[in-house]
Structures are given as C-alpha cells and as structure tokens.
Amino acid sequence: MSARPSGGEEVAGAGSGGGLLERRSELAAAAHAIDTLVAGSATGTAAAPNPDANPTPSPDPNLTPNPGPVTDPFTGSVDRVSGADAPAPHRGDRSGGHGGGVLVYRGEPGIGKTALLAEIRRTARDRCTVLTARGGETLTPVPFHLTRQLLQPALDRHDAEEVRQLLGEHHDLLAPALGLASPPPSSAAPPDPQGVRDGLVRLLDRLAERLRDRPPVLLVDDAHWADAESLAWLEAYTRTRHGGRLPVLIVLAHRPLPSEPRGSGGPTGSTGPLAALGDRAVLSLSLGALTPEAGAVLVREALGEHADESFCRELWTVTSGNPYETVELLAKARDRAIEPVAESAALLRDLAAGARGGGLVARLEALGTGPTRLAWAIAVLGADSTPELLAALTGTAPNEVADHVDRLRGARIVAAPPRPVSTDPLGTAPDPRGAAPTDPLEFVHPLIATAVHGSVPSAVRTALHGRAAWALARAGHGPAAASRHLLEVHPDDDEEVVRQLRAAAVEHLAVGAPDAARRCLDRALAEPPRPETYATVLYELGCASLLTAPAATVRHLRSALDLPGLDDALRIDATYRLAQALAHSNRLGEAARTVAAEADRTTPGTGRRRLQAAHFMYEGFQAAEEDGPGRSRRLAELTADFTGADNSERALVAVRAFDAMLRGEPATEVVRLCDRSLADGAPAAGLGWTDTTWGFEIPALTGIAYAFADRPDRADALFGEAVRAFEISGWSGAHLAFAHTLLGLVHRRRGNLPRAQRHLEEGLRLADRVGTGLPVHWDTACLLVDTLLARGRTAEAREVADHHAFGPPWPGAIVLPDGPSVLGRLLLAEGRREEAVHTLEEAAEALTVRGRHHGVWAPWPFDLARALAPTDPDRAARIATEAHAHAERLGTPTALGEALRCLALFADPAESRRLLTRAVAHLAASPSRYEEARARRDLAHATGSPATLAEAASLAATCGADHLVPDEVTARASTHPPE
Numbered sequence: 001m002s003a004r005p006s007g008g009e010e011v012a013g014a015g016s017g018g019g020l021l022e023r024r025s026e027l028a029a030a031a032h033a034i035d036t037l038v039a040g041s042a043t044g045t046a047a048a049p050n051p052d053a054n055p056t057p058s059p060d061p062n063l064t065p066n067p068g069p070v071t072d073p074f075t076g077s078v079d080r081v082s083g084a085d086a087p088a089p090h091r092g093d094r095s096g097g098h099g100g101g102v103l104v105y106r107g108e109p110g111i112g113k114t115a116l117l118a119e120i121r122r123t124a125r126d127r128c129t130v131l132t133a134r135g136g137e138t139l140t141p142v143p144f145h146l147t148r149q150l151l152q153p154a155l156d157r158h159d160a161e162e163v164r165q166l167l168g169e170h171h172d173l174l175a176p177a178l179g180l181a182s183p184p185p186s187s188a189a190p191p192d193p194q195g196v197r198d199g200l201v202r203l204l205d206r207l208a209e210r211l212r213d214r215p216p217v218l219l220v221d222d223a224h225w226a227d228a229e230s231l232a233w234l235e236a237y238t239r240t241r242h243g244g245r246l247p248v249l250i251v252l253a254h255r256p257l258p259s260e261p262r263g264s265g266g267p268t269g270s271t272g273p274l275a276a277l278g279d280r281a282v283l284s285l286s287l288g289a290l291t292p293e294a295g296a297v298l299v300r301e302a303l304g305e306h307a308d309e310s311f312c313r314e315l316w317t318v319t320s321g322n323p324y325e326t327v328e329l330l331a332k333a334r335d336r337a338i339e340p341v342a343e344s345a346a347l348l349r350d351l352a353a354g355a356r357g358g359g360l361v362a363r364l365e366a367l368g369t370g371p372t373r374l375a376w377a378i379a380v381l382g383a384d385s386t387p388e389l390l391a392a393l394t395g396t397a398p399n400e401v402a403d404h405v406d407r408l409r410g411a412r413i414v415a416a417p418p419r420p421v422s423t424d425p426l427g428t429a430p431d432p433r434g435a436a437p438t439d440p441l442e443f444v445h446p447l448i449a450t451a452v453h454g455s456v457p458s459a460v461r462t463a464l465h466g467r468a469a470w471a472l473a474r475a476g477h478g479p480a481a482a483s484r485h486l487l488e489v490h491p492d493d494d495e496e497v498v499r500q501l502r503a504a505a506v507e508h509l510a511v512g513a514p515d516a517a518r519r520c521l522d523r524a525l526a527e528p529p530r531p532e533t534y535a536t537v538l539y540e541l542g543c544a545s546l547l548t549a550p551a552a553t554v555r556h557l558r559s560a561l562d563l564p565g566l567d568d569a570l571r572i573d574a575t576y577r578l579a580q581a582l583a584h585s586n587r588l589g590e591a592a593r594t595v596a597a598e599a600d601r602t603t604p605g606t607g608r609r610r611l612q613a614a615h616f617m618y619e620g621f622q623a624a625e626e627d628g629p630g631r632s633r634r635l636a637e638l639t640a641d642f643t644g645a646d647n648s649e650r651a652l653v654a655v656r657a658f659d660a661m662l663r664g665e666p667a668t669e670v671v672r673l674c675d676r677s678l679a680d681g682a683p684a685a686g687l688g689w690t691d692t693t694w695g696f697e698i699p700a701l702t703g704i705a706y707a708f709a710d711r712p713d714r715a716d717a718l719f720g721e722a723v724r725a726f727e728i729s730g731w732s733g734a735h736l737a738f739a740h741t742l743l744g745l746v747h748r749r750r751g752n753l754p755r756a757q758r759h760l761e762e763g764l765r766l767a768d769r770v771g772t773g774l775p776v777h778w779d780t781a782c783l784l785v786d787t788l789l790a791r792g793r794t795a796e797a798r799e800v801a802d803h804h805a806f807g808p809p810w811p812g813a814i815v816l817p818d819g820p821s822v823l824g825r826l827l828l829a830e831g832r833r834e835e836a837v838h839t840l841e842e843a844a845e846a847l848t849v850r851g852r853h854h855g856v857w858a859p860w861p862f863d864l865a866r867a868l869a870p871t872d873p874d875r876a877a878r879i880a881t882e883a884h885a886h887a888e889r890l891g892t893p894t895a896l897g898e899a900l901r902c903l904a905l906f907a908d909p910a911e912s913r914r915l916l917t918r919a920v921a922h923l924a925a926s927p928s929r930y931e932e933a934r935a936r937r938d939l940a941h942a943t944g945s946p947a948t949l950a951e952a953a954s955l956a957a958t959c960g961a962d963h964l965v966p967d968e969v970t971a972r973a974s975t976h977p978p979e
Contacts, residue, residue, distance in 0.1 A: 020112065020115060020116060020119055021290060021294040021297060021298070022288075022290055022291060022294045023112065023116055023119075023287075025285075026105060026116060026285050026287065027116070027119060027120070027123070029103065029283050029285060030103060030116075030120045030123065030124075030251065031123060033100075033101065033103050033249055033251075033282065033283070034120075034123065034124050034127070034128060034217065034249065035099075036099035036100075036101075037098075037099045037100045037128065037215050037217070037248070037249045038099070038127050038128065038215060039099050040098045040099025040100065040215075040245065040247075041098070041099065041212050041213075041215040041247065098245040098246055098247045099245065100215065100245060100246035100247055100248045100249045100250070101238075101245060101246055101249065101250070101281070101282035102238055102246075102250045102251075102252065102277055102278075102280060102281040102282060103249065103250070103251045103252070103281060103282060103283055103284075104251075104252045104253075104254075104277065104278045104281045104283070104284040104285070105117075105251070105252070105253045105254075105284075105285050105286075105287055106253070106254055106255065106256055106257075106278075106284070106285070106286050106287065107253075107255070107256070107286060107287030107288070108255065108256070108322070109255060109324075109446065109447050110322045110323060110324030110325055110445065110447055111287045111288075111289065111322060111323060111324075112287060112323040112324070113221065113222075113253035113254075113287060114221055114222075114253070114445075115323065116253065116287070117132075117219050117221050117251065117253055120217075120219065120251060121217075121219055124217045124249075127214065128214055128215055128216065128217045128249075129154070129211045129214045129215065129216045129217065130216075130217050130219060131150045131151070131153060131154055131216055131217070131218050131219070132149070132150070132218075132219045132220075132221070133146045133147075133149035133150045133218075133219070133220050133221070133226075133230075134146075134149070134220070134221040134222050135220070135221070135222040135223055135224065135225030135226040135227075135254075136222070136225055136382050136383060136449075137225050137446065137449065137450060137453070138379075138380075138382045138453070138484070139225065139227065139382055139383060139484075140225050140226070140227055140228075141227065141484055141487065141516060141519060142227055142484055142516075143177075143227055143228075143229040143230075143508060143511060143512075143513035143515075143516045144177050144178070144179075144227065144229050144230055144511065144513065145226075145227045145230065145383075146220065146226045146227055146230035146231075147177070147178065147200065147227075147229065147230040147233055148178055148179045150218055150220070150230075151178060151200075151203070151204075151207070152178065152179060152180075154207055154211075154216070155178070155180065163180065166203060166206050166207065166210070167199070167203060168202065168206070169727070169728055170195075170199035170202070170203075170727075170728070170730065172184070172728075173191050173195065173196060173199050173512075173728070173729070173730040174196065174199045174200060174203060176510055176511045177196050177200070177229075177511040177512055177513075183480075183506070183507045183510030183511055184510050186506045186509075186510070188510070189690045189691070189692050189729055189731075190509040190510060190512070190514070190547070190692075191510075191511075191512040191729060191730035191731070192512070192547055192729075192730050192731040192732060192733050192735065193229070193232070193512045193513070193514060193547075193548065194730075194731075194732050194733040194769065194770070195512070195726075195727075195729065195730020195731055195732040195733070195736075196229075196233075196511070196512030196730050197232055197233050197236045197512075198236070198730070198732045199730060200233045200237075201233065201236055201237045204216075204237055204248065205247065208246075208247035208248050209247070212247075215247065215248060215249070216247075216248040216249070217248070217249045217251065218234075218248060218249065218250045218251065219251050219253075220234075220250070220251065220252045220253065221253050222253070222254065222255075222446060223252045223253060223254035223274060224254040224255045224257070224274065226274070228273070228515060229512070229513055229515075229516075231272070231273035231274055231277070232273050234250060234273070234277060235273035235274075235276050235277055237250075238250065238277060238280055239276075239280075250277075252274075252277060252278075252281075254274065256286075257272075257274065257275055257278075288321075289320055289321030289322060289323075290316070290321040290322075290323055290326065291321065292312070292313060292316045292321070294321075295312060295315060295316035295319070295321060295326060296309070296312035296313075296316070298326055298327070298330060299311065299312045299315055299330065299340060300312075300340075302327075302330040302331075302333075302334055303330065303333060303334060303338075303340040304340060306340065306341075307340030307341075308340065308341050308342055310342040310345055311340045311341055311342055311344060311345050311348075312340070314345035314346075314348055315329060315330070315345075315348055318348045318349055318352045319352065324445055324447065325352065328412065329348065329351060329352050331412060332351050333348070333351065336351070338351075360413075360448060360451045360452075361451060361452070361455040363411060363413075364411070364413060364452065364455070367407050367408065367411055368407075370396065370400065370403075370404045371404040371407045371408050371411075373394055373396075374390060374394055374396070374401065374404040374405065374408065375408060375413060375414070375452050376452065376455075376456045376460065376461070376464060377390050377393045377394050377464060377468075378390065378414065378441050378442075378443065378452070379443075379449060379452045379453040379456060380393070380453070380456070380461065380464040380465055380468050380485070381393065381440075381468055383440055384440065384468075384472065384477070384481070385440045385441045385442070386438050386439070386440050386441075387401050387402070387405075387438060387441070388438065388475070389468075389471055389472070389475060390441070392471045392474075392475075393464065393467055393468055393471050405441060412444055413443065413444060413448055413452070414441055414442070414443060414444065415441070415442045415443065415444050461488070462488060462489055462490050465485040465486070465488040465489050466485065466486075466489045468482075468485040469482040469483075469485035469486045469489070469500070470482070472485070473500070478507065479500050479501075479503035479504035479506075479507055480504045480507040480508060480516075482500060482504070483500065483501060483504035483505075483508075483516075483520050486500055486501055486504075486520075486523065487519060487520070487523050491526045491527045491528065492527070493527065493528070494527060495527075495529065495530055495533075497524070497527050498524045498527045498528075498529045498530075498533065498537065501520040501521065501523055501524040501527075502520070502521065502524055502537065502540060504517075504520045505517035505518075505520040505521045505524075505540065505544060508520065509544055512730065514544050514545065514547065514548050514549075515548075517544040518541060518544050518545060518549075518552075521537060521540055521541040521544060522541065524537050525537055525538065525541065531564075531565065532564075532565050533565065534563060534565060535559075535560045535561075535563040535564065535565035535566045536560075536565060536566065536570065538556050538557070538559050538560035538563070539556070539557065539560040539566065539570055539573075539574050541556045542554075542555075542556035542557035542560060542574070542577065542578070542581075543557075543577060546577060546580065546581060547733075550581040550582075550584045550585045551581075551585065553577065553578070553581035554578060554581045554582060554585065557574050557575075557577060557578040557581070558578065560574055561574055561575065561578070568602070568607065569607065571598070571602075572598070572602065572607040572610060572611060573693070575594060575595055575598040575611060576595065576610060576611065576614055576693075578591075578594055579591040579592075579594050579595045579614050579618060580614075580695060582594060583618055583621070583813075584775075586775070586811060586812050586813065587812075588618050588619075588621050588622045588812055588813055589618075589622060589812070591614070591618040592614075592615050592618040592619045592622070595611045595612075595614040595615045595618070596611075596615045598611055599611035599612050599615060606646060606647075606648045607648075609648035609649065609651070609652055610648050610651070610693075610694070612638065612652060613648065613651040613652045613655055613694075613698070616631065616634075616635045616652070616655050616656075616659070617655045617697060617701070619631050620655070620658070620659050620662070620814075621813050621814055622812060622813065622814070623810055623811065623812055623813060623814055623846070624846065625850065628849070628850030628851055628852070629850065629851040632659050632660075632663060632851060635652075635655065635656050635659055636656060636660075638652065639652050639653055639656045642676070643676070644676045644677065644679075647684055647686050647687050647693075647694065650676070650677045650678070650679075650684055650687060650698075651677070651687065651694055651698045653673055653676050653677040654673075654674070654677035654698050654699070654701045654702045654705075655698075655701060656673055657670055657673035657674045657677060657701065657702060657705040658701040658702075658704060658705045660673060660705075661704070661705040661708050661709060661854060661857070662852045662854055662857060663851050663852055663853060663854070664852070664853035664854040664855070664886050664889060664890045664895075665889070665890070666889060666890065666891050667709040667710060667890055667891050667892045668891065670705050670709045671706070671709050671711055673705070674702050674705050674706050674709070674711075674714070677698075677702050678702065681714070681717070682717075682718075682721070683698075683699045683702075683718070683721075687699060688725060689721065689722045689725040689726060689735075689739075690725050690726065690729045690731060696722070696735060696738070699718055699722070700722070700738070700742065702718065703715040703718035703719050703722075703742060704742070704745070704816065706718070707742075707745055707746055707749050708749075708854060708856055708857050708892075709892060710892040710893060710894050710926055710927055710928075711927075712746045712749045712750050712927050713927070715742070715745075715746050715749075716743070716746045719739060719742040719743045719745075719746060720743065722739040722742065723736065723739045723740065723743065726739055732766065733766065733769065733770045734766075734767060734770045734774060734776050736766055737762075737763045737764070737765075737766035737767040737770070737776045737780070738763065738776045738779070739763075740759045740760070740762045740763035740766065740780075741759070741760060741763040741776060741779055741780040741783060741816075743759045744756045744757070744758075744759035744760035744763060744780070744783055744784070744787070745783055745816070747759060748783060748786065748787050748790070749856075749894075749927060749928060750927050750928070750929060751927075751928055751929030751930035751931070751932070751933070751958075751959040752929075752959065752960065753787055753790055753791050753930060753959050753960035753961060754791075754960040755960075756783070756787045757784065757787050757788070757791070757960075760780050760783050760784040760787060761784065763776065763780040764777070764780050764781065764784070764804075767780060773805075775811065775813055777804055778804075778806070778811055778813075778815045778819065779815055779816040781800055781801065781804035781806045782806065782815045782816065782817060782819050782822050783816065783817070784797075784800050785797045785800050785801050785806060785822055785823075785826055786817070786822045786825065788800065789822075789825055789826060789829055790930055790959075790961060791960060791961050791962055792961055792962040792963050792964075793962065794826070794829045794830060797826055797829070798826065798830065801823070801826060806819070806823065807823055817856075817857045817858065817859075818843060818847065818857055818858035818859075818860070820839050820840070820842055820843035820846070820860070821840065821843045821858045821859050821860040821863070823839050824836045824837075824839040824840035824843060824860060824863055824864070824867075825859070825863050827839060828863055828866070828867055833867055836863070836867050837864065837867045837868065840860045840863055840864040840867065841864065843858060843860040844860050844861070844864065847860070853886040853889075853890075854886075854890065854895075855883050855886060855887055855890070855895050855898060855899060856892070856894055856895050856898065859898070861879050861880065861882065861883035861886075861902070862880070862883060862898055862899070862901075862902045864876075864879055865877070865879045865880040865883070865902055865905065865906075866902070866905065869905055869906070873906065876905075876906065877906040880899070880902045880903050880905065880906055881903065883899050883902060884899040884900065884902070884903050886899075887899035892926065893922040893923060893925045893926035893928075894922075894923065894926040894927070894928040894931060896919075896922045897919040897920070897921075897922035897923035897926060897928070897931060897932070897935055898919075898923075898931060900915045900916070900918050900919035900922065901915075901916060901919040901934070901935050901938060903915050904916045904919065904938065904942070909942070912942050913939070913942045913943055916935060916938050916939040916942050917939060919935045919938075919939075920932065920935045920936055920939055923935050929955060929958065929959050930956070930959045930961060932955060933952050933953075933955040933956040933959055933961065933964060934952075934956075934964060936948055936949075936951055936952035936955060937949065937952040937953075937956070937964045939952075940952055952964060
C-alpha cells in the first residue's frame with residue numbers, strides 16, 4: 001500500500017501567512033539543523049570515516065583520504081589496519097566539521113508529519129541534496145525498499161563508472177541490494193547482512209563527500225513501516241559517530257512506537273533500530289493536535305471569514321484537531337456548500353464519518369464497482385500500482401482504468417498528479433511535464449490506504465495477491481518482487497508457489513536479507529511442497545539461518561535429515577552444516593557425534609572424508625575429551641597416505657597438521673602437513689575462506705599451525721587473504737573479527753606487540769557488534785591479555801580479562817592460545833602466586849592427559865616452574881626439564897629458546913650463562929623478537945654485561961614493550977646484580 005500527500009494535506013497545517021500552522025518550533029528545529037549541516041559541510045574537508053565500518057582505506061583516494069600504508073619494520077609487509085595505525089587522519093577530530101545528525105518527528109496518523117516533511121524539503125532544496133523515501137504498510141517485508149528509494153536517485157545522477165567508484169570494492173556486494181544489478185547466482189557465498197550494512201554505510205559517506213557543496217538531507221516518512229534492513233543500515237550509520245554529528249541530516253517521521261504512550265517524549269522501552277535512532281537524535285519532537293484557534297483559521301480560509309465561532313468549535317471537536325481530518329471535513333463542507341454558521345454545526349458529525357473508517361468505505365462504494373475494485377487493486381499492489389499492472393490485475397481496459405482513476409481522484413481517495421517536480425533525481429531542476437502516465441498511483445493519505453486495504457473482503461484480497469504475484473512475474477519483476485504477494489496467499493498445494501518462493505529466498509539471501517528468505521521458505525513449507533521436495537525446502541530453510549540463527553538451523557536441518565527426500569550429496573551437506581551450527585552454539589560434542597554417525601552410514605569417498613574431517617576437527621576443538629591420544633592416533637593413521645589429491649584429503653591433512661602442532665610433534669612434520677593441505681601455498685579452489693562447502697575453519701587451522709611452527713610468514717599470507725576475502729564478500733561480523741584476531745596472533749609471535757594489539761582490539765570491536773561470549777571473544781581476549789602482559793601493561797590486561805570474563809568457567813571449546821596458561825601468567829604478573837600455581841596446575845593436568853605438549857601454545861610449564869621455584873625448586877626443575885624435552889621434540893627455535901631460558905633458572909651460574917647463551921642463539925634465529933629480548937635481558941643479568949642489557953632494551957623497545965623488568969626468580973639466579 002502506498003500513499004502520498006495531496007495538495008489537500010500540504011494545506012493541512014497551512015495558514016494565510018504561508019508555512020504550517022502551529023508548527024513554528026518544529027520548522028525552526030529543522031531550519032537550525034539544516035543551517036548547522038550546511039555550515040559544518042562548508043568547514044569540513046571530508047566525510048568522517050565510520051569507526052563501526054571496516055577500517056580498510058577506500059581504494060578511491062578521491063573519496064576517502066588515504067593516510068598511506070604502514071610498513072612492518074620486522075617483515076616489510078603492509079598492515080591491513082593502516083587507517084587505524086597511522087596518526088595522520090585524526091579520525092575523531094574530523095567529525096567535528098560535520099553538522100548533521102538525526103531529527104525525529106513523531107505523532108498520530110493524520111497529525112501532519114507528511115506536510116511537515118514537505119515543508120522541510122522545500123526549505124532545504126535550495127542548499128542541500130534532498131533524498132526522500134516513504135515506508136508502506138504492505139512494503140515492510142520488502143528488504144532494502146527504503147534504502148533504494150533514498151539512494152537510487154542519487155546514484156542515477158552518476159554514470160556507471162562513477163557508481164562503481166562510489167561502491168568501491170564492494171560493488172558486487174551492494175549493487176544487488178540497491179537494485180542496480182541482478183543477484184549473484186545461488187552458488188555464490190551469501191553475503192553477511194552486517195557486511196551489506198557496512199558497505200551501505202561507506203557508500204553514504206562517499207556520497208556525502210561527493211555532495212559536500214550540497215550536503216545530503218534524508219527525509220524518511222512513515223518510518224514505522226520501513227523495512228528492517230533499511231532501518232538497520234540507518235541505525236548502523238549513526239551508531240558510533242563522534243558527538244552524534246554526521247555528514248548528512250536524517251529526518252524521520254513516524255507514529256508513536258508500541259512502547260511509547262501517546263504524547264510521550266521518546267521511545268523509552270523499545271530496543272529496535274527505530275527506537276535507537278530516536279535515542280541518538282539531536283532532537284525528537286512529538287507533534288500535537290491543532291488548537292481550536294488554529295482550527296478556526298483553517299475554517300475561515302476554506303469557507304469564508306464569516307464562519308462563526310460555534311461552527312469552528314464544533315468542527316475542531318469533531319476532528320479532535322487532527323489536521324488531515326480537519327482538511328478533509330472542510331473540503332466536504334465546501335463541496336456541499338454548507339454555510340459555516342451555528343445552524344450547520346450539527347451536520348459536521350455525519351459528514352466527518354465519511355472521511356474515515358466505514359464512512360470512507362461507503363463513499364468509495366458509492367462510486368461504483370469499477371472504481372472500488374481499482375482502489376482494492378491499488379491497496380494490494382502498493383508501490384507497483386502502475387496503470388498497466390492495474391489493468392492486468394482488474395481485467396479492465398486501459399481507458400476504463402483512466403476513467404476510474406479520475407473518479408477516485410475526484411473523491412479525494414487517490415492522489416491527483418503531482419505538481420511539476422524535478423527531473424533531476426536530487427530535486428534541483430523542475431520538470432514541466434509533471435507525472436508520467438505510467439507512474440504508480442497512490443492514495444491521498446496512509447489512513448485511506450489502510451481503510452481501503454482493510455475493506456477488501458478476505459477472499460478477494462487473497463485472490464488479488466495471487467493475481468498480483470503472477471502479474472509481476474509476467475512483467476519481469478522477478479520472484480523476490482512477487483514473493484510479498486505470495487506470502488499473503490492461502491496454502492493450496494501449489495508446487496509453482498513453492499518454486500517461486502524458493503527462488504525468491506535465493507534472491508533475498510543474495511542481497512543480504514536472510515530474514516526475508518526465511519519468511520519465503522517458511523511460507524513454502526506451509527503450501528506444502530510435494531513429499532519428495534519437503535526435506536529439501538527444510539534444508540534450504542536451515543541454510544538460510546546459518547549465519548544469523550544457529551538454533552533455527554539446527555531445528556530445520558534435523559527435521560530435514562529425519563525425512564526422506566534428500567539425496568546423498570544433500571544429506572552430507574545438511575549434516576555438515578548441522579554440525580557447524582551446533583559448533584557455533586558451543587555444542588561441540590554434539591557436533592562431533594552428529595557427523596561421526598552420518599560418516600558411518602556414508603560409503604567411502606569424498607563425502608565421507610568431508611564428514612570425517614568435521615568429526616576430527618570438532619573432537620579436537622573440545623576443551624576436554626575422553627581419549628585425545630586415541631583420536632590423534634586414528635587421525636594420523638587415516639591421513640598417513642594422503643597426498644592432497646582432492647579437497648577432502650587436503651581438509652583432513654589440515655586437521656591433522658593442527659592436531660600435530662598441539663601435540664608438539666616435530667615442526668618440520670607440521671610444516672610438511674600444512675604445505676600439503678594447500679595448493680601452491682594458498683587454499684585450493686573450493687577450500688577458500690568464504691567457501692561454504694568446507695567453512696573458514698580449514699584454512700584457519702593451517703595458518704594457526706604455521707604460526708606455532710615458527711612460520712608466521714606463511715600464516716601472515718593466509719590471514720591477510722582472509723581479511724581481504726571477508727571484506728570483499730561482506731562477511732564483516734564474526735568472520736572478519738576472527739581474521740583480525742589471527743593477524744594479531746601472527747604479530748604477537750613476531751614480537752610486533754603494538755600491531756598485534758591493534759588487530760586484536762579491532763577483532764574485539766567487530767565481535768562486539770555480533771554478540772557477546774562468542775568463541776572469537778575468548779580467543780581474542782586471551783591473545784590480547786597475553787600481548788598486554790608482554791608490553792608490561794598488567795593493569796590493562798586485567799581490565800580486558802574482567803571485561804570479557806576471561807577465566808573459569810571456561811567455554812566448551814579450546815581457547816587460542818591455551819586460556820588457563822595465559823590466565824596463570826596474568827596472575828603471576830599481579831603477584832597472585834598461589835592462584836597462579838593452582839590455575840597452571842589445572843592447565844597442566846588438562847593438556848597432559850590429551851598429549852598436548854606445545855610449550856608456546858600452552859606455556860604453562862615455563863610459568864609454573866618460575867612460580868614454584870621459590871617454594872619447591874626440585875619440582876620446578878623437573879617441570880623445566882620435561883618442558884625442554886618436549887621443546888627438543890618440537891624443534892622450533894622459539895620453543896627451544898624459551899625452554900633453555902627456563903632451565904637456566906635452576907642451573908649453577910656458569911651453566912646458567914651457557915644455557916642462556918644458547919637460548920639467545922635459538923631465539924635470534926626465530927621469528928620471536930620479544931622472546932629474544934627477554935632472553936638477552938636474562939643473559940645480561942647473568943653476565944653483568946651492560947652492552948647485552950642495552951641490546952635487550954633496544955630490541956624490547958622495537959617490539960613495543962614498555963620495559964623489561966627482570967622477575968624475582970631470574971634476578972635470584974643471576975651471578976651479578978640486576979642492572
């Protein structure tokens with residue numbers, strides 16, 4: 001359903017002096033906001049980057065200032081978070097040049113919101129670029145409907161190349177959502193809704209930069225009927241702006257939200273995007289009814305200055321001061337030549353009844369069957385109510401449609417053709433032609449649209465929706481456009497309806513609207529599909545929920561697997577995705593058992609190996625398991641002869657490499673396995689970061705194993721590609737957060753602590769947008785605590801740990817790196833020795849029983865030995881000796897250097913110096929610069945060498961460590977006092 005203001009409503013608040021009656025303060029607020037926007041745009045130099053969007057600089061330097069890449073002094077590589085690293089942009093300061101924000105008007109239906117926005121548009125269009133949109137009661141389920149109304153006219157002003165520049169590297173992601181391109185094929189990975197929102201945020205920033213001389217004003221009428229995707233975009237755009245200032249002005253008009261009592265000052269109970277926009281508005285105003293005095297002004301303007309006071313008072317009483325009802329009643333009184341005197345006042349109540357509800361319906365029916373049915377068709381088609389489609393829907397000849405339209409306009413039900421408007425999409429040049437004969441028809445007011453839609457008999461309305469769906473399909477509008485009508489059709493065992501809804505779901509997923517896809521597939525199940533298709537639709541419904549609703553995915557996929565109809569390939573895929581959903585819901589044991597059971601029923605081959613890879617992966621991810629060594633042995637036996645012949649072998653080899661790394665097997669073997677899991681040093685086709693067949697976990701395991709095998713260079717290449725792939729595909733939620741976490745791991749291992757901290761903080765920021773307590777939160781918080789401790793910032797590490805509840809109870813999945821080991825290190829740094837010993841002993845017990853002895857992933861032996869040295873030196877020495885034996889088996893320079901450094905604590909002075917000299921040599925040959933700095937510090941204290949101490953301090957400063965303070969045990973073992 002669609003409606004727009006007629007000339008009548010624009011007069012609804014008009015007085016003889018121009019402008020709107022009793023809206024002076026509301027208009028003054030808008031005028032001030034526009035003045036502030038224009039002034040801010042004149043003083044600002046660029047659209048402020050949105051901290052909630054991807055920090056990667058835009059590839060178009062003409063759109064977003066680029067501070068230039070930041071080079072890693074350790075590797076020479078370019079940092080993917082260079083915008084965050086570089087001091088040049090002054091991100092927070094730049095937003096100070098903006099004068100925009102959010103302005104909200106709320107009020108009951110007919111209170112004059114549309115007239116107010118029309119006046120604001122008239123005021124702003126000489127200095128600003130005005131972009132308008134309007135929600136519709138029947139358009140709420142259409143994803144990005146409002147977004148397209150706002151942005152398409154602005155983009156239409158540019159040629160194809162300019163549009164591509166504005167959309168940047170996200171052109172292929174955003175163009176379908178904006179209606180500028182067809183959705184990608186169903187085989188493509190569906191975009192993350194968060195990524196689409198982020199892309200739209202950047203697009204509006206770039207438009208604002210292009211339009212700095214005429215800053216954008218976005219006017220959104222009937223925002224209470226806006227689609228969820230558009231509101232989420234506007235909410236995201238305004239969420240983290242400095243001081244609430246934007247490079248654009250967003251003006252929203254909507255009815256009171258359900259949680260708002262009538263006349264309240266704002267949305268206090270609702271938590272939706274519209275309420276959030278109101279909460280951060282620079283000003284929110286509630287529109288009240290006209291006073292009796294204003295009503296009298298309108299009466300005398302419409303009916304003559306001789307209107308007496310009692311007539312004016314009665315009209316105000318009948319309409320309750322509602323501007324729309326006032327104008328409608330005055331128009332009727334004028335049409336019937338009613339004299340505005342006291343004797344006529346009694347006629348007003350009966351006359352007013354025809355302006356709303358049943359009276360309006362009776363007025364419509366009095367026009368005849370043809371106009372009535374045309375009005376019904378307009379109510380059903382809404383924004384698609386072109387004369388051609390209306391003729392097809394009603395079975396009426398075009399000339400009859402035109403005649404019925406004239407009669408509806410004469411009755412003030414359908415809006416008259418608009419006055420000459422702008423041909424320029426941005427409203428700067430008038431069009432003398434007025435409306436085109438093919439423009440959609442609209443009701444005069446949303447109240448009329450609602451009344452007409454409600455008056456259509458239920459059976460007729462259902463039939464009209466069905467006919468509308470097929471009319472749109474025949475006109476080439478596509479399944480998604482027809483789907484909103486099919487959702488309203490009664491189920492009738494129609495396989496064609498099922499097919500159309502499934503096709504619409506594919507289109508919705510392709511533009512980043514999984515909720516719309518789920519609605520279509522839910523409705524398809526209600527049709528219902530044929531028995532042989534039912535399980536497949538359930539499978540599609542489960543896949544549509546995977547990124548956003550794991551619990552729903554589990555329910556639907558289990559139901560699909562319990563039914564006949566899935567072929568072998570779909571059963572395997574459904575099981576794999578079910579396991580993914582269970583794992584993402586912290587139900588790793590259940591995930592492992594699910595794929596294991598299906599693998600037992602599957603014949604040998606690629607499909608079975610896919611399930612086996614998931615089984616071994618989820619078993620290994622668990623924080624505890626019954627037979628870890630047995631699982632590792634079975635995995636090693638299974639993959640012993642694999643050559644990486646296909647992706648199923650490569651995936652299992654990657655799982656094996658990760659498991660071998662955790663167990664502390666020789667690093668040369670780990671690297672060999674990692675190499676075999678790749679194709680020419682990169683994930684094979686079909687095993688990439690955004691591949692939905694295998695998931696991102698497989699390449700992540702390979703990169704993590706590389707990082708802890710002293711090959712952070714190869715891990716860096718993989719994880720840098722992960723960030724790029726996730727950004728381009730719009731996976732900017734938990735996936736992109738994890739990619740930054742993995743880059744943080746690489747830089748922590750290399751000893752570039754500030755850069756590691758930046759990536760980890762970015763990972764947490766991105767993860768916080770998705771939820772709380774996610775696996776990525778645990779991993780990132782753990783690495784950040786470890787990094788801050790290395791930098792000597794114990795208090796900050798404790799703040800991070802407390803904020804993210806880093807500590808017991810631990811999650812059901814392992815933490816990267818070992819969480820209890822890092823917590824023990826934090827407790828030691830805080831001087832809480834007894835608690836540290838207890839925590840580290842628990843880590844030792846949990847890992848030893850599983851045969852996991854990687855001393856860099858889980859450094860509990862080194863810290864436990866130091867913690868026990870003062871009170872139980874013999875046990876501490878045994879722990880250090882065992883750790884050294886495991887390090888020799890592992891064979892990485894980092895592990896050997898750390899183990900020798902720990903052994904030196906328990907040796908005599910001469911042996912200690914020899915061990916520390918060897919430790920320094922190993923660590924100098926490793927990628928671990930921070931660990932090398934610590935070893936040089938210990939050697940300096942053991943030898944009393946100022947030069948060695950200076951080298952240690954210089955290296956520590958290069959690493960970003962604030963200071964290298966010798967711990968108590970190290971100082972006690974030295975033959976010379978600490979320098």
